[in-house]
Amino acid sequence: xxxxxxxxxxxxxxxxxxxxxxxxxxxxxxxxxxxxxxxxxxxxxxxxxxxxxxxxxxxxxxxxxxxxxxxxxxxxxxxxxxxxxxxxxxxxxxxxxxxxxxxxxxxxxxxxxxxxxxxxxxxxxx
Numbered sequence: 001x002x003x004x005x006x007x008x009x010x011x012x013x014x015x016x017x018x019x020x021x022x023x024x025x026x027x028x029x030x031x032x033x034x035x036x037x038x039x040x041x042x043x044x045x046x047x048x049x050x051x052x053x054x055x056x057x058x059x060x061x062x063x064x065x066x067x068x069x070x071x072x073x074x075x076x077x078x079x080x081x082x083x084x085x086x087x088x089x090x091x092x093x094x095x096x097x098x099x100x101x102x103x104x105x106x107x108x109x110x111x112x113x114x115x116x117x118x119x120x121x122x123x124x125x126x
Contacts, residue, residue: 005038006049010057018065024072036079037064040086045112054118064089086111
């Protein structure tokens with residue numbers, strides 16, 4: 001489990017930006033959603049805080065937020081929706097096509113591979 005939850009570096013887009021604009025019958029606290037997703041992804045992937053933040057701040061983090069929103073639309077509470085989305089992203093695997101394009105090993109769980117890739121891209125930009 002991740003001991004430190006890092007703050008977003010992308011309040012406009014990614015997971016944070018998408019969650020902050022959700023229109024649901026019950027308002028979603030973006031900070032709580034961030035903390036829950038950060039912990040769930042860290043635990044599921046075993047990756048460090050920098051990789052989790054890079055993933056959540058990326059375009060893939062936006063898609064992950066969309067998946068959480070879809071779970072909430074069918075009646076799941078926020079924590080339950082994040083757990084379901086995390087499990088689904090861990091079941092999906094990196095395809096050969098994605099592997100050729102990104103260098104992420106084929107067969108790796110999508111959540112793990114995309115978080116690792118986001119961290120590498122984030123480091124390359126600094």
